[in-house]
Amino acid sequence: MKLLLLSSLLLPCFSLSAAAPxxxxxxxxxxxxxxxxxxxxPKAKEHPEIGFVFADKxxxxxxxxxxxxxxxxxPQGKLVVWLMGYNSTLFEKVNSYGLHAIQxxxxxxxxxxxxxxxxxxxxSLGNMRLEVTTGMDSSDLCDIPKPDSMMERAFQFVKWLSKENPQGKWEQFLNAKKDGLDWEKVIISGSSHGATSSARFAKQVKVDRVVCFCGPRDQLDEWQGYPSATPENRYFGFSHVLDTGWTGDHYCRSWEMMGLHKFGPIADVDISAPPYANTRRLITNFDVKGDAKRAHSSVTPGKAAAKGPDGEFLHEAVWQYLFNHPVDQTGSSVPQDEDCVKDLKK
Known part of the structure; x- marks a missing residue:
């Protein structure tokens, strides 16, 4: 595994969009x-066959x-669409960057x-992800019509917000025809399977950027290597090295199949500083007492995240980088890692 060690000064890594109202x-x-x-x-329906319901028992x-x-x-004029359970701490952070956010x-x-x-x-994994995020008929294992897809529900939510919360100017994220979102203003993000679904969606639909916490990983699936509607330099990943997705070679495999090695080496954020040589692959090795489960959730803001003696988060600069680093600023291409097993069937 080749890591990046830097000692550059912490610099502001985002600028506001001139077009944002x-x-x-x-x-x-x-x-x-x-x-x-x-x-x-009213078109939204339940699909209990895959645990997709409006209320529990x-x-x-x-x-x-x-x-x-x-x-x-x-405002930056960008919308974060989060594909995981609501994370109030994360949403506070992205709001502080001037980003709107919905879950x-x-x-x-x-x-x-x-x-x-x-x-x-x-x-099968990638096909089902594509169907549940877009509503496209992609999988024979489920039947998710457009009104029940992530894509349509995000649109309906933003359309509702544009009327219910005019102070937030949510209408800026609707497309010109007002029949969907302007996805090129969207940062699609998630953790774990939400990170993987974000990346799969971005392969199909062009977005502003993709932020993957502890992901993506789809074991043996091939979609990570498909042509991407979203340019490769717009994908960002952050994971802990004790996460089983990393120890099992899933993250390194997905990152390289998606071409992220073209934009710089893997950077250990605990021994380097922003802008991490403009790379797209970030890792941490902070002490989680050998707990792989904590390692998995430690890269997002929350109880499992790294904190200093003063109780403050240690990865504040990392989160700012992931959501704000200019996508056109990229690192130098590096070879694929020979230690990362690509053919996991063997």
């Missing part, structure tokens, strides 16, 4: 908005969606539904 909020504040997907779009809502924007911060209800509990003989066939 300024907020004109008479009472600037951070808005925290929730709404059930089933209340926004006790009646607790399962389709609550979250949106946050801080009108006290100059949508989509079919993310289907892993156990795939038959064992299909899970490692090289196609």
């Amino acid at each position: 300024a907020f004109k909020d008479p009472k600037p504040q951070r808005y925290d908005i929730t709404k059930r997907a089933s209340e926004i779009d 006790k009646g607790a809502p399962q389709d609550i969606q979250h949106a946050n924007v801080d009108t006290r911060v100059a 949508v209800h989509y079919a993310n509990k289907w892993f156990g539904m795939i038959p064992g003989d299909r899970r490692d066939d090289g196609k």
